Amino acid sequence: MPSAPPSNAVIADALDELGDLYELDGAIVHRVVAYRSAAKAVREASVSVATLAAEGRATELAGIGKTLQEKIQALAATGEIPAAVKLRAKFPPGLIALTRLPGLGPKRARMLHSELGIDSPEALEQAARAQRLRSVRGLGPKFEANMLAALQTQRERPEGRGGRVILPRALELGEQIVAGLQDLGGRGTHVELAGSVRRLADSVKDLDIVATTTRPTALARGLAKLDEIESVSSAGKAGARGRTHAGIDVELRIAKPSQRGNLLQHLTGSGRHNAALREAAVRRGLHVSEYGILDDATAGTLECATEREVYERLGLAYIEPELREDRGELEAAASAGGLPRLIELGDIRGDLHSHTTASDGHNTIEEMGRAARERGYEYLAITDHSASHGFGDDVSPEQLRRQIELVRDADARLEGIQLLAGSEVNILPDGALDYDDELLAELDWVIASVHTSFGSSEQAMTERIITAIEHPLVRAIAHPTGRLIERRQPYAVDLEAVFAAAARSATMLEINANPDRRDLSDLNARAAARAGVTIVIDSDAHRTATLANMRWGIATARRAWLRSEDVANTRPWAELRRGA
DNA sequence: GCCGTTTTCGGCCCGACTGTTTTCAGTCG
Numbered sequence: 001m002p003s004a005p006p007s008n009a010v011i012a013d014a015l016d017e018l019g020d021l022y023e024l025d026g027a028i029v030h031r032v033v034a035y036r037s038a039a040k041a042v043r044e045a046s047v048s049v050a051t052l053a054a055e056g057r058a059t060e061l062a063g064i065g066k067t068l069q070e071k072i073q074a075l076a077a078t079g080e081i082p083a084a085v086k087l088r089a090k091f092p093p094g095l096i097a098l099t100r101l102p103g104l105g106p107k108r109a110r111m112l113h114s115e116l117g118i119d120s121p122e123a124l125e126q127a128a129r130a131q132r133l134r135s136v137r138g139l140g141p142k143f144e145a146n147m148l149a150a151l152q153t154q155r156e157r158p159e160g161r162g163g164r165v166i167l168p169r170a171l172e173l174g175e176q177i178v179a180g181l182q183d184l185g186g187r188g189t190h191v192e193l194a195g196s197v198r199r200l201a202d203s204v205k206d207l208d209i210v211a212t213t214t215r216p217t218a219l220a221r222g223l224a225k226l227d228e229i230e231s232v233s234s235a236g237k238a239g240a241r242g243r244t245h246a247g248i249d250v251e252l253r254i255a256k257p258s259q260r261g262n263l264l265q266h267l268t269g270s271g272r273h274n275a276a277l278r279e280a281a282v283r284r285g286l287h288v289s290e291y292g293i294l295d296d297a298t299a300g301t302l303e304c305a306t307e308r309e310v311y312e313r314l315g316l317a318y319i320e321p322e323l324r325e326d327r328g329e330l331e332a333a334a335s336a337g338g339l340p341r342l343i344e345l346g347d348i349r350g351d352l353h354s355h356t357t358a359s360d361g362h363n364t365i366e367e368m369g370r371a372a373r374e375r376g377y378e379y380l381a382i383t384d385h386s387a388s389h390g391f392g393d394d395v396s397p398e399q400l401r402r403q404i405e406l407v408r409d410a411d412a413r414l415e416g417i418q419l420l421a422g423s424e425v426n427i428l429p430d431g432a433l434d435y436d437d438e439l440l441a442e443l444d445w446v447i448a449s450v451h452t453s454f455g456s457s458e459q460a461m462t463e464r465i466i467t468a469i470e471h472p473l474v475r476a477i478a479h480p481t482g483r484l485i486e487r488r489q490p491y492a493v494d495l496e497a498v499f500a501a502a503a504r505s506a507t508m509l510e511i512n513a514n515p516d517r518r519d520l521s522d523l524n525a526r527a528a529a530r531a532g533v534t535i536v537i538d539s540d541a542h543r544t545a546t547l548a549n550m551r552w553g554i555a556t557a558r559r560a561w562l563r564s565e566d567v568a569n570t571r572p573w574a575e576l577r578r579g580a
Numbered sequence: 581g582c583c584g585t586t587t588t589c590g591g592c593c594c595g596a597c598t599g600t601t602t603t604c605a606g607t608c609g
Contacts, residue, residue, distance in 0.1 A: 027581090030592050034581040065582050103598080105607050138606085142599060206609095238596095251609090266594090271609060278593035283585080289594050 005050030005076050012043035014075055014084065015068070020096050021087035023106040037063040040272070042072075044327065046527030047496060050076045094120030101150045103143070111136055125151050163205070163247040166485050167552065168515045170197045170204035173244060177228055178209060181252070184222035189213040190260075194267035195251075199321045200555035202485045202518055206249035208267045211239075216254045223252055259291055261304035266290035268307075272326035273319075280330060281314055288314070322558040340563045345554045347564040349572060350379035351547060353424065353447055353478055353510065353538030358403050359384035360393040362543040365410045365419065371544035373417040379573040381422040381445040382407050388426050388434040389451065395423070397439055404442055418573055420444040424478055429453045429460070431467025433474070440473045444577065447510065447538075449478035450491070458492035465493060466501040475578070476508035476536050476568075479519040487516070495524060496531075503532035508568050511537045511560075513553025514546075522559035529566045536568040 019035030041063045042049045052058040053072040071081045098109045112118040115136050128144045174193045181191045195208030213219045220240040224232040232242040239253040255263040278288045285296035292301040304310045308318050316333040323329040332339045355361030372380035384395050404421040411419035422445035425433045448468045468474050481490035502509050509528050512519045537553040564570045
């Protein structure tokens, strides 16, 4: 190996770019789609695709054939894919930026380039202002106005993701709107959330809502009356579109009760799940849409009042919304082995990561213990930050000794729940911990995590974390990648190596349930479990109320296909305590 | 470019909306 092989993210980006370039080049849409789905397969693969390709095994991934494997091999060997180099010379980079504007796709971008020499958003703006776009066949004044508006919007919003919000905010907003519509509709009306918010995704771009009602036009018009809604762009008997004050688009669709299952299934998505579902159905002579399932054999359309009927008619077991990401759920739903029985919030017996006023928490040990007991837990680990934590919230070795006593006292006072003396110990840049082993040995539970030096090299970070994993007193690693959803990328770390080390030393990896983290992510948690790692799901609560964050960790675990038996804290503490 | 109870060629999910058009292409989800 001359140098480190390209990461899956780098390969996926290269395939996406090549798809964009081929699209501009006028390739048939299916070829472009092939590049995009290959990019998704690479991005979501749990092992190094460059390594697979070197062994000639990348074709084992769905959507990657001989040609794409060769392109990946070229990328690994030379850092470039020859076809991309060639096409980049033909189409300036600003042209791909143009296709990111709503209403401007590859066909129009190509025409604007060839006929007017437009090669950037700036050039587009000038031409639109000079009313030169209307000289192109198929484009008119309205298109010019739309482009100027789109460019304006793009300027006002910071680069990249346009107004995505994390799940709890989206769910709260969505539930308020659903309740508002339900009130307006009254009896004979049923309103529910669909889309990515129903799939409990990390973050959400827009809200999809499904309703059945006896008065569709009135309900659709009612959307505009809700406090959360800033504006409504259209409303009719089929539904309405609007936007919230928070800048989240809302789509309300109204179905006949007999088609509610079809519409709910369609609008819940994901788009890729639906595309794969429909492609598989076509092979059986069935055509799926939000209105029903058209059977070639009878020329009849089957309407489904429930989603279960939709899946059943297609010969599939019911698929939980959290699994609908085209990550193998359709194959599993069609097979004898079937889908896993997913973990539920009620399976959780305890929480093994929480903070108190000893560090940066807002409640006392006893308050946290009572709140955990009210949630029905059998145990709660008090894991304040350690000796090198900043912000004046560090806990010195002396303070930790005192804290252990306080936890023992509170445990003795509190009936019905076991309080565990623990610590969230910082992993220092060299992999060492910031308490002596002698002190750590007095704790019931040690969870270790990275809070500093995020910018280390991948190799240094990987060695650092593996050193902590192999420490005999460390039971688990908290928020293993350090990501903050929509705010901070994970630090560079070789997760394949981390998972192997964790499996080998029986150290658990956490799904941190803080909704800004959800770290491990769904894909990473699934890969970890497949590698033989035991997962622990913790709230990382800093006050009594945020013990309830556990639900977001469960959401991630379900999206990771985890069952109760894959997760440590579904078991009694007696089974988890060291040596048991 | 991928893939096969259509298996090495000829297909490849479905429908809505928009703006521009006299019947539809392009874009989007």
